[in-house]
Amino acid sequence: MRLKTGDTVLVISGKWKGKKGKVIKALRQSESVLVEGVNLVKKHQKPTQKLQQGGIIEREAPIRACKVMLVCGNCGKPTRVGVRLLEGAKKVRFCKKCGEVIDK
Ligand SMILES: [Zn+2]
Incomplete structure (x- = not known):
């Protein structure tokens, strides 16, 4: 895998094709990356002291490194x-x- 945190990448296939973003985290073991604003999934957030409401939040899920290209x-x-x-x-x-x- 040749991507690193901080790289700007372009999604080249899948649902998020054409979207550009910064690599937040490179996950070497699974050959995937977390890209800012890409592959957002809704997650249920339990109420915490910081976030008393809880509810549904959107978070980035890892995307396979083969689906993105470095810009x-x-x-x-x-x-x-x-x-x-x-x-x-x-x-x-x-x-x-x-x-x-x-x-x-
Ligand atoms: Zn160049």
């Missing part, structure tokens, strides 16, 4: 991510469209 910060296009090895065995991700390194 390159340089060229602004949804792109596949390549990985390049730098000196000292450091790995960086790069945009396959414009070649720009994503991790600075």
